[in-house]
Amino acid sequence: MKTVLGIALALLLAASLPAEAAQAKTGAITVTQAWARATSTANTVGIAFITLSNAGTEVETLTAAASPVAAKVEFHRHVHADGMMKMQPQQTVDVAAGKRVEFNPGGLHLMLVDLKQQLKPGQTFPLTLTFAKAGSVTVDVTVEGAGAAAPAAPAAPAAMDHSMHDAHMADPAYKAMHEEHMKDPAHKAMHDQMHAN
Numbered sequence: 236m237k238t239v240l241g242i243a244l245a246l247l248l249a250a251s252l253p254a255e256a257a258q259a260k261t262g263a264i265t266v267t268q269a270w271a272r273a274t275s276t277a278n279t280v281g282i283a284f285i286t287l288s289n290a291g292t293e294v295e296t297l298t299a300a301a302s303p304v305a306a307k308v309e310f311h312r313h314v315h316a317d318g319m320m321k322m323q324p325q326q327t328v329d330v331a332a333g334k335r336v337e338f339n340p341g342g343l344h345l346m347l348v349d350l351k352q353q354l355k356p357g358q359t360f361p362l363t364l365t366f367a368k369a370g371s372v373t374v375d376v377t378v379e380g381a382g383a384a385a386p387a388a389p390a391a392p393a394a395m396d397h398s399m400h401d402a403h404m405a406d407p408a409y410k411a412m413h414e415e416h417m418k419d420p421a422h423k424a425m426h427d428q429m430h431a432n
């Protein structure tokens with residue numbers, strides 16, 4: 236009985252602790268700050284972020300990602316060029332020797348395509364990353380609020396994203412591109428989600 240109570244208490248304590256981004260290691264690579272934005276039942280895509288640190292002396296390449304919560308996981312980058320914003324798929328992501336690569340809203344992100352379940356704040360889900368040299372590693376991704384700009388951090392970057400967005404919308408060329416982009420339901424869902432707050 237004591238043991239059962241002890242376990243129950245331990246579980247309660249674990250559940251009530253602030254969401255701490257999990258960490259995982261494979262070869263020279265450490266994965267930290269793994270988080271995703273909460274989704275609504277209407278969302279078919281989700282968006283997740285990680286930070287990769289390469290302690291090695293050679294470049295490492297992230298070649299694939301997968302998660303049981305989505306049919307596939309893609310690497311995308313938001314590119315702002317000539318007053319246009321594009322979401323560019325990337326086949327791989329390089330991490331230079333001794334460097335780190337931070338995925339973040341408005342930059343590099345992991346797109347969870349064809350979500351199989353709703354992502355609710357406080358939940359975690361596994362994400363498996365495959366590297367060219369270091370092999371595969373699975374990290375627990377923590378789901379943060381729908382409008383979260385960073386894992387349990389102030390929301391300043393989201394506000395910045397918004398003003399940037401408004402500035403872009405004032406540009407007719409960008410507006411036309413944006414409307415074209417919005418015809419794709421998956422991208423519209425992602426966009427709505429990114430500007431959820």
Ligand SMILES: [Cu+2]
Pocket residue numbers: 311312322344346425
């Ligand atoms: Cu994307």
